[in-house]
Amino acid sequence: MSLELIRDILVATVPLLLIFPTLFAFTTWLERKALARIQNRIGPNKVGVPLTRYGGRFSLFGLGQPMADGIKMLFKENIVPRDADRLFHLLAPILALIPAMLVLCFLPIDFPWINNIQDSVKAFMLDGAVIFFFAITGLNTLAVFMAGWASRNKYSLLGGMRAIAQMVSYEIPLVLSAVIVVMMVGSLNAAEIANAQAGWNWFIFTPWGLAAFIIFFIAALAETNRSPFDLPEAESEIIAGYFTEYSGFKFALFFLGEYIAMFAISGLAVTLFLGGGAGPGVAALPWLSVIWFLVKIFALIAVMIWLRGTLPRLRVDQLMGFAWKFLLPLSILNIFIAGSALHLLAGGRLAGLDEKQPILRQLMEGANPLVVAGLWIGALLILYVAANGLNQLSRAKVRPREYKYAE
Amino acid sequence: MSEQIAFWILSAIAVLGALVAVRKRNLIHGVFALMIFFAALSGLFLLLLAEFIAAVQILVYIGAVGILLLFAIMLTERVAGDDGRRMTSRGWFWGLVVAAAVFVVLLLPAIQQWPTPEVTQAPDPSVEELGHKLMNPYVMTLEVLALLLTAALIGAVTAAQGMRKPKEEGSPE
């Protein structure tokens, strides 16, 4: 193994290991602050710059809170239940973190230093990068189950079982909505997918892409156990689910893993639908693409936080019903729509396309605006009707309410 | 050289994982050891530049088969078996014979070509090549397989629905 390879591997991975945990700390602060504002509170506002206690405190809106939390977590007692499976209890948080960290490598973020290393080290240049992404994200399920089982706590076990059922179910709409993008680009390569959306050719600006993005985002919420799909850790029902028996740094690791998974899945959504690092000014200043990528990730995470502050939780059977009876048929229908639209746009030109170029862009360049408008209206109409119908079908029958008043 | 080192490490992990999976009486531990074995196998595929197969190995064997096993174990009465029982069972002799026979059969092609193995052109395992192969010569096979799996899925759903008793509505009387 050459020294160069080792250097390149380090250059590719170490910044990821530094940047994202830092962002995680910032995100916890952001989440607490945003939730507090949603709930008429102030949120963390005491901890700021250390050692400035005397002679005027710089609290900086409580930005020092994540650091204080981290230190607190480090020094807390590590409690393992007596009957717990000690090995698995220890391994679970680690296993939760590893896949989350691993999939960060598949995000095509153009860090300035990434151009100087050889291609074989860039994970997002793999031909099957998107498949790898889903494969490794799926491992998160195992960590959750491991934690739930190893704790020997009935609430944890319930949480673990819920987590498996939920993640397995929501992976399917997640993958199926990603398939649309793969169809439109003709590649599984993350970098190629991002490049195909350069400028304003984001896939969210196509009707089927928009629908797929919405499905993807909902499924991503469920994959990362965010509200309203936070059943595995439903506080009001099963205490904290698989977290129940975790304390101290193991808990912090779980927490870290969960947020990194949020970054990863948001990053994938950005890659697939939101144009990767594309944005105004990227052509002139290439390093702006990194900023744009992170800004888009944070926009998605802000939506997640917003949802968490506003929505109640679903019930477990409704959750499964939603995945299988609503999202799955809708995403399959969406694939059909995307396929027929591509065929329609191609009009027999499909064989003559350049295989090395993104399919959609080639088709769109010569497309009639009227046809495009028709596709928009048609696709959204079909999807809307289908969603409505599915909603009517899966909705529980309830009797109408009537409230009377007695004088 | 580096491939060699990686190969040996991954092989060691795979063999160890397989051994632990067989040995452990605790079913959950066994399943997780099996998953380690699968993961190492996936690494070996990567080493052979078969990245698609490596991804599918993780996706299918760990993500699906492993989870399925866990589900099955969760449904059984005793999740954790006792670890203390001895490793060998009564049929150990015949088991050994069968294992040896399988090993020999697997080695047979290599033995036949000994000592000058025939070097053939390895197929290109890239995703693109696989896609083309699946869409052109093997499209019929793929469709039939897909149909079969769909039928199996629908069958499973029907079977599961048939098991459920009609729900009792209203007040318990």
Add this chain to the structure above:
Amino acid sequence: MSSATAIAPNYELIQQDGLETSLLEVSMGPHHPSTHGVFRMDVKLDGETVVDLQPVFGYLHRNHEKLAENMSYLGSMPFTDRLDYFNSMTNNWAYALAAEKLVEIEVPERADYLRVIMAELTRLVNHVSLVGFFINDLGALGTPLLYAFREREKILDLFEQASGARMMCNYFRFGGLRNDVPEGWLDRARDVVDHFPVFLDEYEQLLCENEIILSRTQGVGCLSRDLAISAGITGPMLRASGVNYDIRKVDKYSIYDRFQFRVPYTDGNVGDCYDRFMVRMLEMRESIRILKQALDGIGDGPVLGNAPKVFKPKPAEVYGRVEAPKGELGFYLIADGTPKPYRYRVRPPSLINLTVLRDMCLGQKVADAVIILGSIDIVLGEVDR
């Protein structure tokens, strides 16, 4: 009728043919985040489905009744605050009402008005925080609860100004109130009451049509009309099951016959968690109506009648009850001619409303059991006494 009164049968395991799954016994409580205190439910689960549920009481039992039997009549007034610690005003009132029946004491008109104002403010406090807790049980991470608590604080401020305490008010006396409200209190109260509907509009707009709340609460925890009557369910829970029974209307105690207000109730078809939630929302509007009328109609005068200094009733038995926010709160007093009650009994609405918990939860999911408990509205100080 007979079927409704029968104890819920031992729910047979929902067994699937050939596939036996073992039951999971979970002891939910007494330190569970959503059992609203130290309450415990022994739940047997088949997967996520509740197949058996036994409520377990007594973690907060301090034998309030025995304590009261060993002290003077007025001495147990502060203890009634601690029954349902959300609604100390109505607890006081129920006790004062029973004691005033023992010895005929006239309550001055101003005191009666203030009592009504306090009781209806209490109802607002209880319902608004219950709705908040209920949505919290649904998993909404406290946002509705904190909105509700913002409004509750304003009313608690009023209580503090009137009685000196925010929750344990101890404000009522036999024959009136301990003291008059301070100057300007009525204006502040009117201000709070005038602004409350604005908040209610917002709250209703946000919650009542929310898709997830609808799907989580509708058809969950249905309670039939017959069972509700037979099981002695009272308060909003009874009216959600379609019975028009409000003690303010039936008994017309105090001066409730002077006010124009309506009692919301359902048609009794469903009686689920959503109905219980909605009935409370509608009841708050009616409370505001009463409050507005009371604040307009209140006159000057004393607030404490000619209550005897030593409260020593002749031997008698009385049962006095009021419509507390949680249901019928009754006090059964037996006097034997001494300054201590011979028998002092509290009829706790929370405990009796729990009678049907098991019937409502069987066959539901474990998440439903939590919200059914939340929709019953219990306070453990009252359940265990």
Add this chain to the structure above:
Amino acid sequence: MSHTVNHESILGKFPGTNWDQEAGALIVPTVQAKEIATWLRDNDAFLLDYCSNVTGVDYLECEVKEKVTKEDGTVETVTRTEPSRMDVVYHLYSMQKQTGPLVFKQRTNREQPEVESLTPVWRSCELQEREVFDLFGVNFKSHPDQRRILMWDEFEGHPMRKDYTEPFDYEWEPTPHDEILEKHQRGKVIV
């Protein structure tokens, strides 16, 4: 106030019942209690479908001084002994007719108190009768689930009885330490 229930017709139909004027309560013999309760619930004249409150009352044996007016007009104080008894009191209302209450008492001795459970008639009695059993020690025949409710299962005695005395330390549990055990028996240590 709601309308009170006319009790005359009950006394006419069931000769075993008495009307206690002072307490304003219907005293019902234990054997007939269930029958009368069912009748009160289902009879159209009463429809007492709602049993609000169930409780016990413990009366110790006591001496009652009564003023008796003799034939010649003089008033004399007579002391008589009231026997001990145990009452189980039910407050009945009608939700349909909005009437009530009718106070309904089952009277029994306090040594072996046993009354008929009315849970099969009104479901609301279930928890309250359990409470009476727990705190007063009244045995309810045919109660479906008669267990202690507020006190823990191992608790001895019935704390709401008038003659109940607190044990030295009722939360005491034997510990394996002989020394402490011994001291405790001598009343030195509250464990």
